[in-house]
Amino acid sequence: MLLLTEKQAMERVLEFVIAGNTSQMRDSAFVRELKAWIRFNGSEAARLGDGLFAGASGNPTAPAWLGRLLFDAFFSEQAENDKYARHVRSSAGIAVFVSERNDRSHWIEVGRCFQRFALQATALGVRTAHLNQPVEVASLRPAFGQFLGIPGGRPDLVIRFGRGPEMPRSLRRPLESVLL
Template sequence: MNPWHVDAEEFPTDGYASDQLEFLLNYAVLAPSNHNAQPWLFRIGVTEVAVYADRRRALRFIDPQDRELTISCGAVVFNLCVAAEYFGHLYQVELLPNPSDPNLMARFHLGLKSDTGAEDVVLFHAIHRRRTNRQPFLPDPVPPDLLTRLQNAAASEGAWLAPLIGEDQRLAVADLVAQADRVQWSDPRFRRELALWVRAKPGSADGIPVQGYGVQDWLSFAGPAIIRTFDRGGGMAARDRELATHTPTFVILGTDAEEPRAWLQAGQALQHVLLSARSENVWASFLNQPVEVPELRPRLAELAGRMGFPQVLLRLGYGPEVPPAPRRNPREMLIIQRHHGHA
């Protein structure tokens, strides 16, 4: 089953809780992840699903601490919460419930039936509408009242969101992104890692379509080899600088702490922000390179104007529709066979 095409009408309302949890995974896996690596696994029990980090899909060079991997798992958890609420269920979430198992990111317990609120419906329908949109945006800025809502959404999950809307801030972000591009692309380890996740042919269930990195269609078959072999940092820096310079609104999502629990909370906050924005027809994409380059990350904190740790740099705006990134079948992510049980 393609999770992008799942029909909510097929939710097993009268089925076992384990069947319902398996259905909810179709929404969980639509969370974003760097390089579309989808670095998560699930174990379904009688009334709970355990969310695990799949470190086989970790990005060892750009994410050596698995910070972004953990953020992605937090976004998965938030989607589970939204979907459970939409289908009228209470739930409980335990983050990092077992200190002896650092791969266990969260336990999600499906509870009794409950009422579905208006916000639950809005966020749920945004799950299928969310995309990472790398296209240029229109010059129209995100309205201030929506930015306030996005800040409140991040705060409700234990993170903070700092809008960057002035011309000077936008140009400073563009400069940081361009610097980070040049630093990353100059390192063969970065290029090798990226090439592993670039998909030259359509039909892949993970990774990044080669066209997303500016390789001409007639060279698509050789795209990963080109990326692996040549330092295209100058070209990428120029492209991203242009994109950033004409982005109407940037936001920095950050946390007060720098440890796995804070990263999971950042992931929940990220997805809350993304879904809230999309529900108002605002697109988002990531320009997270300055966060990934250690010497540039503190400069993002300075731009945010607050103490703490920047986790994600987002560009927000209005633009054209884009197709969704591919997804694996959630059943391929189950680490043991689920079992039935009454709940």
């Protein structure tokens, strides 16, 4: 894990986040999939037990039909880029989790490392949130890795952390309902 707390390094990460977010916002398939995964109110989130609850990201809740209309009206590249800039600039730091190699066992190890980080952060009252655009947009990942100075490694997770209010959590289905 690389821990970035200097403002200059965090601003550089923000450049990658905005480049990735811009790429994603210009991809209509990505935006359609994101919209399909948003649960615009608590009852929809509870009924479906999956997705991204709007309240968990600080967005207002609304009936599903209205939420979809509001999404179309207000979800824009500039608004999202501005939101990410506020998020990064208000964070205490950014943690980047890096795989030594690009294979399943190393990806799982990154997940385990993040899990330990997130659990300890929670125990300390520190909030975490994903900023994965630099690793979700495949064309950005090599340059992001180069910026981080990890020639043999692969950046896999980008997490901002700091103090802030606790947000509602996205619901998940019970384990028994998703196992085959």
